Amino acid sequence: MSILRVTVQVTATAKKALADLPRPARKGLLEKTRELRNCDDPRAAGKPLTGPLQGYYRIRYSRYRAIYAVQEKPLTRGEVLIHVTILMVAAGVRKAGDQSDVYRLAARLASLGLLETPAPPVPPKPIRKPPGKRYRHRR
Numbered sequence: 001m002s003i004l005r006v007t008v009q010v011t012a013t014a015k016k017a018l019a020d021l022p023r024p025a026r027k028g029l030l031e032k033t034r035e036l037r038n039c040d041d042p043r044a045a046g047k048p049l050t051g052p053l054q055g056y057y058r059i060r061y062s063r064y065r066a067i068y069a070v071q072e073k074p075l076t077r078g079e080v081l082i083h084v085t086i087l088m089v090a091a092g093v094r095k096a097g098d099q100s101d102v103y104r105l106a107a108r109l110a111s112l113g114l115l116e117t118p119a120p121p122v123p124p125k126p127i128r129k130p131p132g133k134r135y136r137h138r139r
Helices: 012-020 023-038 102-111
Strands: 002-010 057-061 064-077 079-093
Touching (some): 012 064, 012 102, 023 064, 023 079, 064 102, 079 102
Antiparallel strands (some): 064 079
16 A cells, blocks of 8 residues: 655745745645645646756646646655655746746756756665564474
């Protein structure tokens, strides 16, 4: 049996960008982020991005976008616990062709190496029995 635990982390860049947004847009994006915590798969809830932002996803509220990455961290302790971290990296208004476009900003941050890159999913380690005595059946 596997358990899915989702946490949301917001980078300093995304916090600043969210603070600069109008209040209704900020509330709408944060509500969408809360919905990500409750969904079965945060990757399926957002649209995957392409190009220099490959590996990231976006959520949308009106003209505003929030860009996030999903990081998995499987642990094994009897049950399989899959810890998914949603790392919000940027938020802003979508203005195609404008300098302040959220995708252009995120691509610029990625090219400078300032954008935290999503870690590739790590496959869970197989559970091994500890070395010890071998038991024989007695008759």
